[in-house]
Amino acid sequence: MVLARTADTKAVTLQRQGRMGAYPPSRGQEASQLGPALALTDGDWVIPGFRELTALIWRGAPLWRLFLFWSGNEEGSLYPDGVNVTPSVIPVGDQIPHAVGVSYASKLRGEDAVALVYIGDGGTSQGGFHEGLNMAGVLKTPTIVVCQNNQYAISVPRSQQTASRTIAQKAVAYGFPGILVDGNDVLALYVAAKAAVERARRGEGPTLIESYTYRLGDHTTSDDASRYRGEEELRKWEAKDPLKRFRLYLEAKGLWDQGQEDEAWKEAEKTVEEEVERALSHPAPSAEDVFRFTYETMPPELAEQLETLKRESGEGGGD
Amino acid sequence: MVLARTADTKAVTLQRQGRMGAYPPSRGQEASQLGPALALTDGDWVIPGFRELTALIWRGAPLWRLFLFWSGNEEGSLYPDGVNVTPSVIPVGDQIPHAVGVSYASKLRGEDAVALVYIGDGGTSQGGFHEGLNMAGVLKTPTIVVCQNNQYAISVPRSQQTASRTIAQKAVAYGFPGILVDGNDVLALYVAAKAAVERARRGEGPTLIESYTYRLGDHTTSDDASRYRGEEELRKWEAKDPLKRFRLYLEAKGLWDQGQEDEAWKEAEKTVEEEVERALSHPAPSAEDVFRFTYETMPPELAEQLETLKRESGEGGGD
């Protein structure tokens, strides 16, 4: 979480300096993202939306690639083999059916892998959420749906997103359990997800987990949250910062002290600097890079377009 | 209901004789369609799917036009002015957002009209159902959603359509009431819909009504229901025929007798024959008819296409 918080802060800074593209901060949602992921084992899948930095790091997506992605390079979504994480999905809600398919495949082959998919409160209004959860219910797939209810979809507050009292209760429509969890309590999320994962592995089907949390930052670096929400609300939630809460818990248990804390932040800073360095020095894609992953083999017409493009930019130096 | 049953039977016969196109029978669902519509008053809207013959007749869509529609002529959807019924919507689920918009408009203008929209059990799996109901909940529109749960979506049984125990409970996801009603009891439906309409007019928002019923016929005349459901099940539901039930009720109350019954059927036969006659003798559309409602004014290119078409078919007689 410390690493994620550091990386997140860095990404925002880099964007402000014009060294990275638009970026959706995770600040405040680290527990919400990490907790459920802690409940997974190696073969399991994570299907993210677009604001799951913490979970992605935890599941083995290289940090420098995540920076690379947010700086506008597709190479940033090339995770190592064996990392069962799909690239970020930007169209809100579309990833849910993917997760149902991924977990159906595991189930059909008799494997016990599950798929954990993230979505926001706004995402619950989309057809993809409904259609996917409904199909998951019918097919009893081992799918864990974590809705990070961070109270806003850009500027639209949760109360205007849906008239249902909770998001967890939406599971009633699909015939499987929905559970509401304190999204700033990493252990609570772990426990809830663990139960859902076990249920899924037992063949009992999906679970919806509403992680009740708050986005402390702007929606993205292009957004100005002060246009639609007040300081006071923000202060209230800053007091519930999941990092603080977990630290207090550990300190109370005698498992953590100021020294360890300082060390962790220092180490995180160092790691982040290195990873950022690596991302920012990564070469921009060539024309070939832009073309080559369109099809398995490049069709003749496309190859011709590539040749023309290379010839033209070679001759005239582009512009 | 007698009229609808007669018209319905006729439509199936005509299709079998090759005199009409594919047709989705309402047999068994007459109460399910009529009951809710009885609760409406003049300015209210009905937004049908495609299997609402009984409701359409009741709300003033001319029967001969309905026959015309099912025989493959757009003229069949030209309802008289003042009939607040939209043309049949074939893509399952798409009509729900329309109903939300229609009722929002009434509400915004401060009128007390409501919109009653029909959908099937299969339709509840679509994004349009979810997105529409969710938005209706948020905007508190005066919308009454009647889900005719006739146990099948073509061949797919209700149990494979969704894992939720009832369809009514899906309203929990949208923050408004859902109610399960015996769909073969026309009075029960009337009462439920009446309450929903009153609620809507009071500004308290939408209601979902699950009308638990059964399609006694095939899905459409192109379908063979015996491929996916048994005789026994059919027999069981035939015993609950909504027409029989209402007749028994009326007879028990002394409001109806065999004479009236015979008379009603005879009259219905006569009406249907006349309306069918009118539909079947209606002229086929001209080329102009096919072109003229594309835009308010025909763009030059389209006018040119029409001219060419007329010239070509004039000269060569088409084929």
Added chain:
Amino acid sequence: MAQMNMVQAINSALRAEMERDASIVVLGEDVGVDGGVFRVTEGLIERFGPGRVIDTPLSEACIVGVSIGMALNGLRPVAEIQFMGFSYLALDQVINHAARIRNRSRGRLHVPIVVRMPYGGGIKALEHHSESTEALYTQVPGLKVVAPSTPREAKGLLTSSIRDQDPVIFLEPTRSYRLLREEVEEDEFTIPLGRSRTVREGDDVTVVGWGAMMPLIEEATRRADGEGVSVEVIDLRTLSPMDSASIVASVKKTGRAVVVHEAPKTCGLGAEIVARINEKALLSLEAPVERVAAPDVTVPLPKGEHHYYPSPDRIYRAIRRAAEF
């Protein structure tokens, strides 16, 4: 070999491929117990069970979206959309994900799915059941689009589509489903994607079509031929990526061309074919390329459809116009 109509040929392709490769699953509305509304998937659920032949809830977006997820995790789904007019509900999943995940993941992941859908008119159906909107798909980079014209073509092309590593939109001409029977190999065989088929050779005019237009083109061609116009007929087969080389070569020979499709004229695939001829064979052209297409109006219901679809007569006239220009 056996006599098969197109429905049987497609069924035979599915069956053979499912026997061969246990990772293939079939999913869609009514594809299981009912055997599909056109009976294309008949008998598959009995043979392969409900795990591999899935009757889904009514949800096109999810049928395609779930197929994508299955493909990401090692399955090879063949999805059915009941009619092309309902496929728009799934278009977001097709454009934004199926067609892009290879690129998005820099080749680490790919989406070998086939989305089958009946398309086109002439079966006297309800609204939305007669659409031919292939240009919605042919404009999307990363997709392949295939449209067979005969039973044997359907089996060979579908087999290739299933084995292909890219997402394929497989368009089945509804009105050809039971139009004719022909000899089809009972065993598996493939017809390569990306290559058109010259149905007949000729010197005066090139006619390009696909799917259900082919029998109409053949009728028109026979008539023109009887009058001494020698027509070369190309069945495009794969609409995207398109075999423009063959079209261009043919037009260089004949100098005249007619393109036939049942989609509306404006922005139909015909426009792209004309544009490619313009680019690569303008100097050979002796007449404007004719487009025989539906007018730019909504597909009429059956009583008006004779005003809409290309007919052998309209194709014949276009051939004559091109020849006589």
Added chain:
Amino acid sequence: MAQMNMVQAINSALRAEMERDASIVVLGEDVGVDGGVFRVTEGLIERFGPGRVIDTPLSEACIVGVSIGMALNGLRPVAEIQFMGFSYLALDQVINHAARIRNRSRGRLHVPIVVRMPYGGGIKALEHHSESTEALYTQVPGLKVVAPSTPREAKGLLTSSIRDQDPVIFLEPTRSYRLLREEVEEDEFTIPLGRSRTVREGDDVTVVGWGAMMPLIEEATRRADGEGVSVEVIDLRTLSPMDSASIVASVKKTGRAVVVHEAPKTCGLGAEIVARINEKALLSLEAPVERVAAPDVTVPLPKGEHHYYPSPDRIYRAIRRAAEF
């Protein structure tokens, strides 16, 4: 008159129309309190209240579907889709209902909605935020598609679109939102739909473009002009129904044409323009019509986008090729 950028001009059009006609409502994600992610709807909720300026739940299909219902019952909704790349989620409602209800109801009902959406690249955005898939819409009978190129054009065309009785897809070139300011009438005014604008007259080559391509075309044209190639430039404005008469007339004069768009080449609107020139002006053509377009690949993320979009240089070269053919 006042100096406005395109965002301000669109805002001014919305405001003026909403003042004039109480049946106009604005709806979409973040269009209310936030004033829209590009601030296009800024201040409208304060002026007209949340009944007429609706912050909707996150659901494109429903934004359009609800707009259709509103229009059926007497409102005139102006819907916003946040980015064109998300509009596919609503395409079923657009194609199957907005574009067809007039025909379906034999003219008794109609759907006077405007669906606004930012489109196109060049703003260094995330995936799906740079799409230019206008050909998805221009192929649909019953729709109008409009793409303004300057602030004044945007106000005049949007006002006409709002008053139009047919559904209009209104494409706003994102990269032109704040690119330049020009004098725009503060009062209401209209620019008619269906008519292109000849930006400059010339004799040697016709260049057709729209939206964000216009400034690039102007740059290329200045360069060609400096070298003695006289270029006629047409801003198409309404992409559907298209003003082909003006294009054809111009090409008959110049004999050479270049079409520019930022959508991929295959099945882009450029193909239709080429096909119409082929049909109506083939004998005047002295060179193949050039298409300057994006390649047939997924829009790259910002670091690769210089390989993708048409540039003044590529347009200039195409003009030269056409002129020298």
